[in-house]
Amino acid sequence: MDVLKTRNRSQLLEGLDILNSRMKLSTDVDNYYRALKAGFEGELAFDQMFSEGVTSGGIVLNDLLLSVNGSTIQIDSLILAPDIIYLFEIKNYRGNYRYDNDHYRKTNGYDILNPKNQLNKTLTLLSQLLKQWKVATPLKGAVVFVHQTFTLYEAQPDEQVVLPSQLISHLKLLNSQHNKVPQQVRSLANRLIEHHRDEVPYQKQLPDFHWDKLKKGLTCGSCKSFDLKLNQRSCVCLNCERATSRKNCLIENINNLILLYPDKKVTTSLVYEWIGERIYKRSISIVLEESFIKEGAGRGRYYR
Numbered sequence: 443m444d445v446l447k448t449r450n451r452s453q454l455l456e457g458l459d460i461l462n463s464r465m466k467l468s469t470d471v472d473n474y475y476r477a478l479k480a481g482f483e484g485e486l487a488f489d490q491m492f493s494e495g496v497t498s499g500g501i502v503l504n505d506l507l508l509s510v511n512g513s514t515i516q517i518d519s520l521i522l523a524p525d526i527i528y529l530f531e532i533k534n535y536r537g538n539y540r541y542d543n544d545h546y547r548k549t550n551g552y553d554i555l556n557p558k559n560q561l562n563k564t565l566t567l568l569s570q571l572l573k574q575w576k577v578a579t580p581l582k583g584a585v586v587f588v589h590q591t592f593t594l595y596e597a598q599p600d601e602q603v604v605l606p607s608q609l610i611s612h613l614k615l616l617n618s619q620h621n622k623v624p625q626q627v628r629s630l631a632n633r634l635i636e637h638h639r640d641e642v643p644y645q646k647q648l649p650d651f652h653w654d655k656l657k658k659g660l661t662c663g664s665c666k667s668f669d670l671k672l673n674q675r676s677c678v679c680l681n682c683e684r685a686t687s688r689k690n691c692l693i694e695n696i697n698n699l700i701l702l703y704p705d706k707k708v709t710t711s712l713v714y715e716w717i718g719e720r721i722y723k724r725s726i727s728i729v730l731e732e733s734f735i736k737e738g739a740g741r742g743r744y745y746r
């Protein structure tokens with residue numbers, strides 16, 4: 443299938459990642475951050491299984507945010523096959539749950555609302571939109587649980603709930619005889635992408651943070667560890683063993699600074715402080731000149 447809209451790590455998640463390494467998150471924010479991270483990992487796991495299991499023609503749109511009649515719907519994965527439209531709501535819950543009175547109850551007492559309710563709300567709104575656009579292709583959907591440890595006891599078989607052990611065979615059902623994607627499916631995919639709206643700016647969703655309270659230093663672009671071994675040209679993370687060039691590591695850290703402070707004027711001195719003075723100002727200047735856009739001149743010069 444053609445993935446026409448890819449899934450990206452959100453700037454919100456990236457921002458929380460940076461903050462998590464440089465300050466102590468409150469319990470609420472930390473829980474939110476972990477859930478967001480686990481959700482994204484689950485979506486990537488689904489994408490992997492999907493690409494291995496489904497081989498026939500169709501179009502995949504990931505992470506769609508649509509406005510329908512004043513409501514907003516968020517779609518994890520939408521599959522436009524020649525004869526069906528399929529919507530997947532991806533969940534990365536772990537551990538044992540028991541189905542009880544429209545809730546998923548965890549053994550420790552913690553429980554969540556049946557995710558099927560959200561799915562059906564999304565399906566209703568999406569079908570309204572398709573009807574307005576005069577699209578008659580049938581629409582179906584399922585909540586898919588991707589984490590291998592997830593178990594749901596006392597649940598009746600339900601075609602809208604796909605458990606980890608059923609996922610591969612469920613995805614194979616999507617394989618049809620059609621390999622060619624009709625033009626009208628392609629047009630619908632493009633129309634949905636045009637209809638996709640931007641998310642709430644990530645800056646508004648990040649918790650409060652203050653420059654003086656953030657830990658300064660050079661971090662790994664991947665795991666955000668401060669435990670880096672810097673050589674003349676290379677930078678090796680002693681935590682995740684990722685190796686990159688010293689220049690690339692510096693660029694990543696400057697980008698992190700810009701992500702958290704999009705309005706701050708980035709100067710050599712500011713970066714020098716941000717990275718805990720681990721790289722000489724002269725080298726920082728060179729990287730800013732080479733890889734960022736210069737604004738202003740003289741003492742008022744800054745980069746973006």
Ligand SMILES: [Zn+2]
Pocket residue numbers: 662663664665666667679680681682683684
């Ligand atoms: Zn690392």
